[in-house]
Amino acid sequence: MVKTDLLALLVPALPLLGAIIIGFGRRRLKGNTAGMLGTAMVALGFVASLLLFLGHDGETHIVHLFSWIHVGAMDIPFAFQIDALSLWMMLIVTGIGTLIHLYSIGYMHDDPRVATFFAQLNLFSFSMLLLVMGANFLVTFIGWEGVGLCSYLLIGFWYTTPEFNYAGRKAFVMNRIGDIGMVLAMALMFYQFGTLTYVDVMKQGGMMATGNPLIVTATLLLFLGATGKSAQLPLLTWLPDAMAGPTPVSALIHAATMVTAGIFLVVRSSVLFQLAPYTQDIILWVGVATALFGATVGLFQNDIKKVLAYSTVSQLGYMFAALGVGAYSAGMFHVTTHAFFKALLFLGAGSVIHALGGEQDIRKMGGLKGVTKTTYMTFLIATLAIAGIPPLSGFFSKDGILASTFAESPLAYGVLVFAAMLTAFYMFRLLFLTFFGTYRGKAHPHESPKVMTVPLMVLAVLSAIGGALNIPHIFGGHDWLKEFLGTAADGIGMEHLELSANTEWMLMALSTTLVVLTIWYTWTLFGKKTTLDGDTADMPFLKRLIAKRWMLDELYASLFEKPYGWISKHFFSIGETKVAVPLTVGTGKAALGLGEWLRKVQTGNTSFYLFGMMAGVVILLIITYFGG
Amino acid sequence: MELLALILIPLLAGAVLLFARPEKAARGIALVSTLLSLALVLWLWYTWTGTAVTGISHDWVPAWGMRFVLGYGGIGLLMLILTGVLFPFIIGTGYKQPVGDPSLVNAMLLFTQAALFGVFLAQNAFLFYIFFELSLVPIFFLLMFWGGEHKRAITVRFFLYTLLGGLALLFSIAYVTLQTPAPHSADFAALAALHLPMSTQVWLFWTMFLAFAIKMPIFPFHSWQPETYTMAPTQGTMVLSAVMGKMGLYGIIVFLFAIVPEGAQHWSSVVIGLSLFGALYAGVIAFRQNDLKRMIAYSSMSHLGLMCAALFTWNTYGISGTLYQMLAHGVLMICLFYIVGAVSQRTGSTDFSSMGGLKTRMPRFALLFMFVTANAIALPLTQSFVGEWLIYNGLWQWDNWTAFAGVVLIVLGAIYMLYAYQRVMLGPDREIAVTDADDEEHFFLVPLIAITLVLGVFPNVILHLVDGPVQQLLNSFTSLP
C-alpha cells in the first residue's frame, strides 16, 4: 500500500517538479536540456503509472494526502483515487504525453522560449493528472481549471500575435462558462450529500430514485461543464481557434487529453447519469449534433489543422453520443483510440508544417508522400483508423459506439453513420491534397528529424493495433477494456447491449461499405486529379455556409461579444459618469447652491434686518397663538 | 498590555517620523515598526487558545458608557493578522515607488495602522467609532498631498461621503447606548445583550449599515470609490482597498449581526440583492475600462460585493468564506496595485494605451503578473479560490438562483482580468523602453505570491481560526427569540 501511495504521489509530482525546475531555470537551461528534462519527468510519470497499473488489484484505492478545506461540516481532503478509470487515463495522459514531449523537442527546438514551452507542457500534464486522479470533485476541479490555464497559456504561446491571445482568452472564457455548471453542480452535491468524495457521492446517489430532479439538475450542470471542456455544442467555437497554439499542444491538449476531460467526468459519475434519463437524452443529441456539425464543417476547410480540429469536435461528439446511450466503456474506448490516431494526425500535420516551414494551407501542399515517407505512412494509417477501416483501432471503437447507439435510437445511429462517411470524406480529402498530386508550394520540403518521426511510428503502431484492447465478443474477444473499467465506474457495470450477433454484423458491414464507397468517391475527386476550392464567395449557398462554419462564430460575436462590450462601455459612460457620480456630486452642488442663495438674504441693510427679525417674531407669535 | 502596544508602536513611530523628519531613515523606521507589530500579531496568533481575549478594560466616561476596552476574538484576530501582514508591504512599496516626503508619507501610513489596530481591537462601540473615524484623518492627508489629478476635490468628496456614514453610525451608537439599562454601557457585550424591538431594528439596521456600506463600498454607495482609488497614491489605494474596505465587513459582523440581528435577517435579501447586483455591475464595467487602476478599483468593488452578499447568507460557509476572502482579497489588492504602480512607473501612466507588448521586455515581471492574475481569477490552489468556493456554497445554501448570479462572476472576472493582462503584457513589442522586474520587486511580490499559494493549499490554518467564532455567531442567530 505504501508503495502505491508513493507511486500515486510521484505521478503528478514529477511533472510538477519538472514544471518548477524548467520554469524557474528557463534562462539557464540551454539547448535541449529543458526538453529532455520535461520529457523525462513525464516518462517517469508514465513508468510510475505503469507500475501502478500492473500492481492494480481491481480495488478502488484512495490516497489521502491531507485535509484541504475544512469548515464546519465541510471537510474536503486532498486525495487521489486509484482505480481502473483513473489508471487508464493516467496511462493515456503520461503515455501520449511522453511521446508528444519527445516530439516537441524536435518541433520547438528553434524556438527561443522552448524552456517556457516545456514548463507549461509539464504543468499541463500535472493538472491533467490531478484531474483524472482526484478522489473528489474539488480535486478534479483543480486539474479542470489548471488545464484550462495551461491551455490558455499554450494557445497564446506566441503572445506577440493578438489573434492568438484572443484565441487563448476565448478558450478560457468559454471553459469558464462551462465551469459555472461545475461549481453549481458541486455546490448542489455538497448541499445534498454533504460530501464531494466520488465514492460516497456515488454510494448515496445510487440509492436515489431514477429521474430524481436533484440528480437531473446535478447531471445537467456537470454536463454543462463537460460541454465547455470537451467543445460540444454550443460551447465549441474555441477549439478550432485553439489551433493557434503550437501543433504539439493541439495534439496533446486539444485532441488527446484535455478535451476528453468532459467524457472522463461523465464516466466518473456515471452512476448519477445512469439515474437521469433526461440528461442522457440531451447528451445523446448534443453529441450527435456536434458530431454532425464537426464533420460537415470539416469538409471544406483548407487549413490542415482546422480540418483536424473539426474532426476532433466531431469525434468528441461520437463519444458523448456513446455516453448518452449509456455505453460508457465504448466512450472510453473511443477516447483511447482517438487519443492514438488524433495525436498521430496532429503530429503528422505538425511534421508536414515543419517540413514546409510553417505552411498550413493544404492548397499549397501536395505530392509530399515522396519526400516525407514516414510522415506519409503514419498519416495514412491514422486516416484509415479514423475512417474506421477494419481492423484498425478506429473501426472497433467507432463500431462499438454505433452499435450501442442503434440499440437506443436508430435515428441517432443513422446520423452518426452519415457523419462517419463525412469523416472519411474530409480525412481522405486532406490526405490526398497533402500527399498526392504535385507539390504546389514554394518551400523546400524535407523529412522531419528522428526525434519527431519516432513518436509518429509508435503512435501509428498503437492506432493500428489499439483495437485489440476491446475486441467485442462476436470477434471472439471479451471486451477487455470494458471489463477492466467496469471495476471502477459502476455505470459501466449497468451497460446492456441487447443486439443479436447478426444485427451487429449487418451494422458493421453497412457502415464499413458506406465508408469505403465514400473513400472511393473522394479518390475520384482529389486522388486522381486535384480539385481545389477557390474563394468561399463563389460557392453555392449551403457549401459557403458550411465552409464558413455555419456562421457560428459570427453569430456568437454579434449575439454575445459585441453586446457585452457595449453594455460594459455604457454601464460606465451612463451608469457611472452620468448617474452615480453626478448624483453624489450633485447633492453637494445643491447644498452649495442653497448656501449661495441663502447668503444673499444677508443684504447688509439694517432696516431689512429689523424687518426680518420682526417677521420672525410675528410668525412665531402666530404659531404660539394658534399652535396651542 | 500587548494590545495597547499594538496601537502604540505605530503611533509612536509615526510621531517620531512626523516631528524628527528623518528623510533617510524614515522608511527603515517605518518598516521596523510595522515588522514589530507583525511579530506581536503573530505572537498573539501563536498564543491564541480559541477563547476571546480581553486585554484592557478601563472606564473612560462611565456616564455615557464610554469605556476603553481592548480585546479580540477569532475574527478580530484574523483582522489583526490582515493588518499586521499587509502593512510591511504597504510601507515597502515606498522603497521602489516613492511619493513625496518619505517621513510624512510613512507617518501617515503608520497613524492609519494604529487606528486600524484600534478598530479591530476595540470592544466598545464608542471606542470603535473613534478609531473608525481617526483612521480617515491620515488617509485624508495622504490623498490630499500626494494624490493624482483633481486630488483636492476628490479627497474632500471621499472624506465627506465616508463621514456621512460615520455620523449615521455615531447616531446609532448613541441610540443603542441609551437603550442599555443604566448605567449605560456601549460595550459590544452589553449592546449584544439587549434585544431591541423589531420595529426599531428595522430602521436602526440602515443607519448602521450605511457606514459600512459606504466603507466597502456596496452598490448604490460606491460612487466615491473608483475615482478615489484611481487618484490616490499607490500606498493610499492599498490601504483603502486592502484593509479599510474590510473594516466595513468587520463592522457588519460586530455591529449588525450582534446588535440588530433580526433587522439584519429582515433586510438580508435586500442587501444580498444590492451587493450581488453591484458585484455584477462592477464586474461588467471593469471589462472595458481604459485605465488599469480604475479597472482594478472596479474589480475590487466586484469582489467586495460578493463578500458582503455571502456575509448575509447566514450560514457557516458564507461567513467563513467571506472572512477567508478578506485576507485573500487584501493580499491580492496589494499585489495588483503594486503591479500597477510598477508598470505605470515604467510607462509613465496607468492608461492601457501606454502599455501593451511589455512581456517581450519584462518576461520575469510578466510571470509574476500571471501568478497574481491566477489569484485574481480564483484558480484553484490560490487563496481566492478557497474563499470563493466557500462563498458560492454559502450562496447556494441560501438560494440557488442567487448562487447562480454569484457564480457568473467567475466568468466576468476571467473576462476582464485576462483582457487586462493582454492589454498590458501581450501583443507585439511596442518598443517601449522598460526594464524587467528587478530583485527589489521580486523581494516584494514573491512573498505575497507565496502566501497566496500556501494559503491556497493549506487554508485550514486560517479557517480553523474563524470556525469557532462563526459557529458561535450562527448559534446566536438560531437562539434568537
Add this chain to the structure above:
Amino acid sequence: MENVMTAIRVVPLDHYLILSFLLFSIGMVGALVRRNIIIVIMCLELMLNSVNLLLVAFSAYHSDPGGQIMVFFIMLVAAAEVTVGLAILVLLKRNTDSVDMNQLNRLKW
C-alpha cells in the same frame, strides 16, 4: 401715594395693555420704515417707554413697587444706550456725511 394708585386703577388694565401694545407697535413699525437714524432711535425709545407704561400699570395693580423700580432701571439703561447710540451716530456722521441707514451696507453676504 395711595390716591395715585387708585387713580391708576380707575382705568381698567386691558386699556393699559392695549395702549402700550399700540405704542410698542408704532415704535416697532417706525423703526422698520424710517430711514433717518435719529428717528429710528426715537422709535426705539418709544418702544421702551410703552413697556414702562405697562410696568407702572402692572405695579399699581399688583401694588408692588418692584415694577416702578424696574422703570427707573429701564430709563437709566435707555439713557445709557442712547448715549452710546448717539456717539456712534456722530462717528458715522463724521465718516460718511449722512444719517441715512441705507448708506450702511458695506457689510453683507
Add this chain to the structure above:
Amino acid sequence: MSALILISVLGVLVLYLGLFDKKSWLAPVSILGLLGAMALFISGYHIDHELLGGMVEFSAFSIGFNIGMAIITALIFFFGSDYYARQEHHVAEQYALMLFSLVGGFILTSYTSMLMLFIGIEILSIPLYILAGGKKQSLRSNEASFKYFLLGSFSTAFLLMGITLLYGLTGSFHLEALAAHMASTGTGDMVQNFGLFFVVTGLAFKVGAVPFHFWVPDVYQGAPTLVTIFMSTVVKMAGFAAFFRFIDITGMPDALARIMVLLTLATLLVGNVIALKQTHFKRLMAYSSVAHSGFLLLALLTDHGHAAGHGDAIGHTLHYYTFTYSLATTGLFILFTIAKRANNGAEHNNIFQGLFAAKPWLALCALAMFLSLAGIPLTAGFIAKYQVFLLAIGAGWLKVTLLGVLMALLGIYYYIMVVREVFVTPEEPVRFEVSPLNWVVVSVCAVGVLVLGVWPGLV
C-alpha cells in the same frame, strides 16, 4: 459678589492706568485681577449664596461658567498685549470695557430675577456696542457697531416687553415666582405664552439664533478681531447660561417647546448652509458660531418635558460645549490675526496658505482646533456634539437629531476647506511673525481642546 466687585473695580483701575498711560501694565494687571476673581469663585465654589436680596445666586453652575469666561477673557488679554501693541491711545478703555462686559456676563450666569437678567444683558451689551466700533476711522467698524447697537436695543425692547408681561402675571420679577405661577396654571394662558416668547426672543438674539442672527456676520466681520473673539466666546457662554437658567426654571411648556424646535431647526439649517459658501474667514466663523448655537439650542430643547434635575446634565453639556468651542475659536482667531498680518490685511480663507510649510506646529494646532469645531473624534468638539446628540436622542428628538447629524456633516465640509488651505504650500513662501506669547496662547487652546477631548471629565 466679591468677584463682581473685584472685576468692576479692576475695570476702573485699568482706566486709571490708561490715564497715566502705563500701557505695558494693562494686560498683566487685568489678568492678575481675573486670576483673583477666579480664585474667589473657586473659594466660593459649591456654596450657593444669594446676593442683592436673592436676585443673584452663585451656584455650581454659574461659577463653572464664570470661571470659564474668566479663563477665556484672560487668554484674550494675553493676546491683547500683542494685538494692541501697535495702537497708542485708548487701549485702556478696551480692557476696561471688556472687563465691564464680563461683569454683565457674570450676572447673566447667576441671575434669579428677571430684573437682573435685563441689567446683565445691558451691562454685557453696551460696552460691546462701543468695542465693536473700536476702530474709529474704519467705516466697517462704525457700521458694525451701529448695526449691533440698533438691533440690540430692538431686541432689548422685546425682552423687556416679555419681562413686563410675566411681571404682570406674577407680580414679581423673581424666577421662583414665575415657576410657581406656571406650576399652578399648567399650560398657561396667552399672556404667559407671549411673555415667555418675548423673553426667549431677546435671549435668542444674544445667542444669534435664526431669525435673530442677522447681526452676527456683519458685526463679527466689522468689529476688531479681538472684540470678535470676545463676542463669539464670552458673550455666547453668558448668553446660553442665561438662556438655560430661564428655560430651565420655566420647564418649557409645549407652546415654548414648539418655538424652540423651530428656532433650533432654522438655526441649524441656515447657519451651516450659508457657511458653506463663505470665503471670508470672519464671516465663516460668524456663521459657524450661528451653527453651533443651533447645536446648543438642540441641547436646550431637551429640557422640554423633563423633570427638574435633568437640567444639570444639560447645563453641564452647555458649559462643556461653549467652553471648548470658545477655546478653539480663540485660538483660531489669533492664528487668523497672525495670517492676516502675514498677508498684509487680507481676510479670506486662503490667507492660511503656507502655514504648514512655515510653522508646522501652529498648523497642527490649527488642525486640532478646526477638527474640534468640526467634531472629529479625540477633540473636545466631538465629545461636545456627542453629548448633545445623547441628550437629544434621550429626550426622543430623533428626527431633529438626524438633521443635526446631517448639518454636522456640512460643518465638517466648510472647516475642511480651510484646513486644506492651511496645508497648501504657495509658490513664494509666506512669512508668519508669531510673538512667543501668541504661540503659547494658541498652543494652550489647541492642547486644551485635545486634552478635554480625551478626558471630558475635566470640565
